[in-house]
Amino acid sequence: MTISRIELGGASVDASVDRTIQLVQAGQAEGSTCSPDLAAGPWEFDAGPLGYGPGSSMGDVIPVGSPRQGELPAAYRTASADELDARIRAAKETLGERVVILGHFYQRDEVIAYANFVGDSFQLANAAKAKPDAEAIIFCGVHFMAETADLLSRPEQAVILPNLAAGCSMADMADIDSVQECWEQLEALYGTEPDADGRVPVIPVTYMNSSAALKGFCGEHGGIVCTSSNAETVLAWAFERGQRVLFFPDQHLGRNTAKAMGVPLEQMPMWNPRKALGGSSAADLLDARVILWHGFCSVxxxxxxxxxxxxxxxxxxxxxxxxxxxxxxxxxxxxxxxxxxxxxxxxxxxxxxxxxxxxxxxxxxxxxxxxxxxxxxxxxxxxxCPCSTMYRIHPGYLAWVLEALVGSAERPAEVLNRITVSDDVAAPARVALERMLAARPPASGGGSASVTAPAPVPVASFVGA
Known part of the structure; x- marks a missing residue:
């Protein structure tokens, strides 16, 4: 399918997925989408039944009590692309260095157009650290990413998620209560004493795509965080310190990484939190090198x-x-x-x-x-079929939170949709992140040390301006 360039507020945007979807739904372009609802504004789903919204995760079960987005004011829902573009650019100009906008790789082009940095979740969290003087960090991504930015930014900085309904179905597949229950069952099976080499029975490893609570759990239990870029380095770090690893929430990243390191599939049992001992036998768990959580990315x-x-x-x-x-x-x-x-x-x-x-x-x-x-x-x-939750971010929400930071004669400046991590969770979560930063790939097949996250990609590498 060939999609031509489109104009967004005077700025040329290439290969917009949203524009593609609109053309397909209008019968003006060939192709198919996984849901006709993708053509609607994301605010259409803010007040509807609890769910991730149309897209790849629309069939996933969302936990009760997940964040909901309140109604977006009508002025932003009905504004044209040109109107939103003018309002966003005016607010950005007024705010200047007081605000930094971070855009995840999976965001729609109509949002990426305004990002100061584009990258993956950890690259962008580090970009937030690189802007210590910014008063507000607007994270155009999903909830766990905004939490990580809050963990790594200064306490005075406000981290804002433009749409609170932008969660992550994979991150939600491992909640703190289920992981703690799993840990208790594993401790009952393995005990807590280290072996003759000083390795504890099990080390928890959480993927960056997880809640701050799970990062905190890892920090409290001798564990660590990984990204898709450094998962092998982190597993090597964990194997030096533990006889086996509990890896959550993404089974596929854990399995693919451990397999590439030579771990046999039969030593990677799955842990289903809805089953006793995760659905595995005690013998299988005792023989395990990597215990994989029953989670996945629907994209x-x-x-x-x-x-x-x-x-x-x-x-x-x-x-x-x-x-x-x-x-x-x-x-x-x-x-x-x-x-x-x-x-x-x-x-x-x-x-x-x-x-x-x-x-x-x-x-x-x-x-x-x-x-x-x-x-x-x-x-x-x-x-x-885009990521359901990334797709909940739209220029309308970005304009809304930016203009709230600017304020007006009728309405004082305010921070909307601030994401904060409580101190009791943040402290151990930072420990787990610091361990990741201190885990370097072995120079020649042994030892551990520190991997620095790749640099964020300047937005100019993807869009003009």
Whole structure:
């Protein structure tokens, strides 16, 4: 499918997924979407039944009590793209260095257009640290990302999530109560005494895509945080200190990483929190090297081996790169796998005329296709199905929170949708993050030390201005 450039408030935007969806739904472009509701404004779902919204996670069960977004004022719901563009740019100009806007790779182009930095969750949290003088950090991503930014920013800085309903279904698949119950069962089975080499029975490792509470749990129990870029380094760190690892919430990242390190599949039992001993036998758990939580990313679960086979038929010589959150069979069938940072760097370094089939979120894929027209780049999944929760962020919400920071004669300046992590959670969570930053890849097959997160990508590398 070829999508032409569109104009957004006078600024040219390439390969907008939202624009693509609108054209498909209007019958003006070929293709299909996973839900006709994607064409609606996200505010249409703020007051509806509790759920993640249309998109890849729409079938996932959302926990009771998940954050809800209040009604977006009508002025922002009915404003045209040009009107929102003018209001956002005016507010940004007024606020100047007082505010920094962070945009995740998976955000729609109409939001990325205003970001000061674009990157993955941890790159953006570090970008927030790099702006200590900003009074407000607007995180155009999802809830756990805003929490991490709050953990790493100064206490006086306000971290704002434009739409409180922008959660993460995978992060929600491992809640603190379930993890604590799992831990108690494992302690009853393993005990707590270290072995002759000083390794404790089990080390908890949480993916960055998890709540601050789970990062805090890891900090309190000798554990650590990982990203998709450094998961192997972090697992090596954990194996030095523990006989086995409890890895949550994403089973696929854990399985793919441990498998690449030589851990047999039979030593990676699944922990289903709804079953006694997670659904495994005591013998299997005693023999385990990595206990995988029953969680997954619905975006990356959409990719299949059949899609890869079809891409190879239609594009001989295609280079298939998928994200490690994809199922193991998909990772095994691909040519390469890696984080969003890995994917972007691989495409940037490729010789002109390369063809890529990419298994990750469609907003990033279409943006890369527009940024590198010398290549052929397409998403493995032919159905347009963006991340449900990233898609809850829209320029209307961004304009709303920015103008609230500016204030007016009728309304004093205020911080809307502030995300804060309580001190009792923040302190141990920072410990787990600091351990990650102090875990370096072994120089020659042994030892541990420190990996510095890759630098955030300046927004100029993706959009003009």
């Amino acid at each position: 990356h679960r959409r990719f299949t081996v059949d899609q890869i086979a079809q891409a190879r038929v239609e594009h001989p010589g295609v280079r298939v790169i998928v994200h490690p959150e994809c199922p193991m069979a998909v990772v095994d069938a691909a040519d390469e796998y890696g984080s969003t940072d890995y994917i972007t760097k691989a495409i940037a370094a490729a010789p002109a005329g390369s063809t890529f089939a990419i298994g990750t979120e469609i907003n990033l894929v279409q943006r890369l296709a527009a940024e590198y027209p010398q290549h052929t780049i397409f998403c493995l999944d032919p159905v347009i």
